[in-house]
Amino acid sequence: MKNILIIEDVEDHLEIVKLILEQHGYNVLVATNGQEGLDSAKKNLPSLVILDVVLPELNGYEVCKEMKNFPATRAIPIIMLSVRSNPEDVETAYKSGANKYITKPFNLEELVKEVKKHLGEES
Amino acid sequence: MRINGKNCYLVQKTGIQPFKRCMYCDRNVQECFGFQFFLIVVGIISLLLIMFTIRDLPILAIDITILILLMLSFLGYIASKETNEIVVGNHLLKELNDELEKRVAQRTKEAHMVNLDLQKALRIKSDFLRNMTHELKTPLTAILGYISILQEKQLGDINEKQFKILGSIQRNGQDLLHQINQLLDLSKSEANKLTMEEKWFDLDKTISEATVSVEYIASKKGINISVHTDPNIPSIYADPERTKQILVNLLSNAVKFTDDDGKITIDAKDEGEFVSISIKDTGIGISRENFKAVFEPFKQIDPEKSKKYGGTGIGLSIVKSLVEASGGKISLESEPGKGSTFKFTIPKKNG
Numbered sequence: 001m002k003n004i005l006i007i008e009d010v011e012d013h014l015e016i017v018k019l020i021l022e023q024h025g026y027n028v029l030v031a032t033n034g035q036e037g038l039d040s041a042k043k044n045l046p047s048l049v050i051l052d053v054v055l056p057e058l059n060g061y062e063v064c065k066e067m068k069n070f071p072a073t074r075a076i077p078i079i080m081l082s083v084r085s086n087p088e089d090v091e092t093a094y095k096s097g098a099n100k101y102i103t104k105p106f107n108l109e110e111l112v113k114e115v116k117k118h119l120g121e122e123s
Numbered sequence: 124m125r126i127n128g129k130n131c132y133l134v135q136k137t138g139i140q141p142f143k144r145c146m147y148c149d150r151n152v153q154e155c156f157g158f159q160f161f162l163i164v165v166g167i168i169s170l171l172l173i174m175f176t177i178r179d180l181p182i183l184a185i186d187i188t189i190l191i192l193l194m195l196s197f198l199g200y201i202a203s204k205e206t207n208e209i210v211v212g213n214h215l216l217k218e219l220n221d222e223l224e225k226r227v228a229q230r231t232k233e234a235h236m237v238n239l240d241l242q243k244a245l246r247i248k249s250d251f252l253r254n255m256t257h258e259l260k261t262p263l264t265a266i267l268g269y270i271s272i273l274q275e276k277q278l279g280d281i282n283e284k285q286f287k288i289l290g291s292i293q294r295n296g297q298d299l300l301h302q303i304n305q306l307l308d309l310s311k312s313e314a315n316k317l318t319m320e321e322k323w324f325d326l327d328k329t330i331s332e333a334t335v336s337v338e339y340i341a342s343k344k345g346i347n348i349s350v351h352t353d354p355n356i357p358s359i360y361a362d363p364e365r366t367k368q369i370l371v372n373l374l375s376n377a378v379k380f381t382d383d384d385g386k387i388t389i390d391a392k393d394e395g396e397f398v399s400i401s402i403k404d405t406g407i408g409i410s411r412e413n414f415k416a417v418f419e420p421f422k423q424i425d426p427e428k429s430k431k432y433g434g435t436g437i438g439l440s441i442v443k444s445l446v447e448a449s450g451g452k453i454s455l456e457s458e459p460g461k462g463s464t465f466k467f468t469i470p471k472k473n474g
């Protein structure tokens with residue numbers, strides 16, 4: 001079973017993403033702040049990370065950069081989720097190394113589709 | 124005297140100290156008095172000289188000489204007075220000019236400050252709006268997310284009635300999201316910051332997606348929507364999300380302002396460099412004098428009716444900004460009671 005790490009501080013958003021991913025048969029790890037998430041990513045080396053932008057401690061962009069700078073986590077795909085929809089925000093996310101940026105409110109189907117795509121499970 | 128009067132008026136207006144004014148007047152009096160005194164002395168001396176040297180001249184000649192001398196002295200007096208007034212006037216004018224220049228500089232600075240304040244206020248407004256919409260979208264994400272999870276029956280079965288209720292909550296949530304996004308877009312279009320993400324896409328698909336979003340209300344009102352697309356239309360290079368947003372706004376107006384059992388027709392035509400899309404309804408229509416106003420933000424033709432129909436009056440203003448930002452044009456044909464046709468164009472390839 002593949003591990004997916006969700007780094008998200010809004011409890012309900014975390015719960016929704018967790019529910020839908022578990023439903024699709026993934027094992028879910030969670031972290032509720034940036035630093036905790038980064039530590040967990042380095043320690044557990046998940047197959048994919050779902051990352052919020054606005055986070056306490058380290059923000060999503062910083063977590064993203066750190067993961068892409070650290071050899072063991074560099075290849076892990078990162079899907080960023082945020083209520084911010086300005087082009088500048090999207091650009092910052094991709095410049096920080098995100099593999100995909102999805103704006104909230106997200107469509108659950110789309111999220112699952114992107115997860116599968118970045119895990120190379122597309123049918 | 125007139126110059127003086129005018130000067131005094133200006134002096135009062137511009138607020139030069141009255142003390143300074145007295146100083147000028149004093150000098151004026153002093154100088155005039157000196158010159159006049161000099162002329163009278165000269166006149167008397169000349170008179171005495173004439174009387175003593177040419178005694179045998181007739182009385183008339185002496186009278187004329189006296190008269191000429193007196194006239195000369197009077198002219199001299201006038202001249203001296205006027206020169207004086209001009210000198211003093213010039214001086215005053217220069218001071219006034221300096222004063223005015225100072226004032227203009229001051230006012231320019233003030234105007235600049237007001238402008239800066241205005242810009243700051245606008246920035247605060249759009250920052251506030253952006254933050255506010257983020258705050259609104261966070262709980263909405265939770266609401267819509269949980270609804271989806273329940274609708275997909277992932278946590279167990281639900282009955283038909285519950286499923287219908289979830290559908291209603293979901294539609295209302297989506298509606299709220301649409302309003303929030305429109306508000307955000309309005310502030311972006313005010314700041315000229317509407318953004319387009321162009322790519323190749325299939326117009327047919329976008330039209331049917333937009334139609335789906337109004338289908339529910341249309342079917343409730345018994346309104347029939349038919350779509351005719353030119354089979355020649357290739358995929359176009361524009362922003363698919365924005366194109367859909369334009370269509371959804373126009374379609375939701377058409378559904379909103381058309382009575383039960385009406386008809387809506389969507390027509391997409393290939394027009395060379397452009398694709399034109401028209402949305403025709405059989406609704407209440409718009410009179411010619413309101414053709415321009417309906418595209419202005421917050422403008423609703425009949426405020427009383429608007430309460431019945433709902434909405435805030437920003438849909439068409441955003442549509443217009445979006446059409447223009449994508450390089451197209453929008454036009455309107457309508458007659459009250461006979462329905463309306465909104466037609467817009469999109470360049471096929473902008474990139």
Ligand SMILES: Nc1ncnc2c1ncn2[C@@H]1O[C@H](COP(=O)(O)OP(=O)(O)OP(=O)(O)O)[C@@H](O)[C@H]1O
Nearest residue numbers: 376377380408417423424434435436437438439463
């Ligand atoms: N198809 C139509 N038929 C008749 N009147 C229309 C139509 N479309 C727009 N109008 C008139 O133009 C006005 C402005 O339209 P607009 O879409 O900007 O605002 P709205 O629909 O009232 O509110 P919102 O779009 O913000 O929900 C409407 O209030 C209505 O009076």
Ligand SMILES: [Mg+2]
Nearest residue numbers: 376434438439
């Ligand atoms: Mg509208």
